[in-house]
Amino acid sequence: SLHGTLLVGEPIETKNLGHSPFGHVGCVCRLKAAPAFGKHLALLKNQEGIMKSYRKELWFNIPKRRGFVNITRQVEACLEESGIREGLVLVNAMHITASVFINDDESGLHHDYEVWLEKLAPHEPVSAYRHNVGEDNADAHMKRQIMGREVVVAVTEGELDFGTWERIFYGEFDGRRRKRVLVKIIGE
Numbered sequence: 001s002l003h004g005t006l007l008v009g010e011p012i013e014t015k016n017l018g019h020s021p022f023g024h025v026g027c028v029c030r031l032k033a034a035p036a037f038g039k040h041l042a043l044l045k046n047q048e049g050i051m052k053s054y055r056k057e058l059w060f061n062i063p064k065r066r067g068f069v070n071i072t073r074q075v076e077a078c079l080e081e082s083g084i085r086e087g088l089v090l091v092n093a094m095h096i097t098a099s100v101f102i103n104d105d106e107s108g109l110h111h112d113y114e115v116w117l118e119k120l121a122p123h124e125p126v127s128a129y130r131h132n133v134g135e136d137n138a139d140a141h142m143k144r145q146i147m148g149r150e151v152v153v154a155v156t157e158g159e160l161d162f163g164t165w166e167r168i169f170y171g172e173f174d175g176r177r178r179k180r181v182l183v184k185i186i187g188e
């Protein structure tokens with residue numbers, strides 16, 4: 001059994017662990033840097049807890065082409081449902097014309113984003129983009145690229161471990177249809 005063993009200075013191959021560290025509830029693999037061996041890792045024994053894994057899709061249908069939605073409460077609801085107290089939350093858009101990002105919940109800033117993104121990648125003229133053969137959303141791909149695909153937030157004592165003004169947003173750049181955001185939480 002791996003449990004109870006301590007490996008220092010050897011790179012760990014996950015295939016030797018007999019399970020995916022993220023695949024199911026029931027095992028914990030504590031990886032810790034071993035200072036004497038630089039970037040090599042040590043595998044510590046399983047005594048402290050059980051790793052949990054949680055997954056949920058959030059659905060959105062923004063009635064306009066573009067929009068920003070504060071989804072912090074939905075992510076907090078997922079965290080509460082997961083029962084995880086210490087770990088990490090990943091939140092990512094599952095579409096290549098939408099973003100998930102963290103910033104201030106302030107309407108002036110959101111207006112400024114809209115103006116800035118339209119300067120960088122204006123929607124029109126649609127014919128200015130080579131991507132727009134049979135579709136019109138090249139600008140949305142570019143807006144998504146610069147606003148980002150995902151965020152990762154630390155979970156501490158059962159809460160999202162934010163800076164004072166940090167909130168999570170869904171950014172839509174080609175809306176008027178149903179689209180998904182993935183919430184994945186791992187921890188214990």
Ligand code: ZN
Pocket residue numbers: 131135137138141
């Ligand atoms: Zn496209």
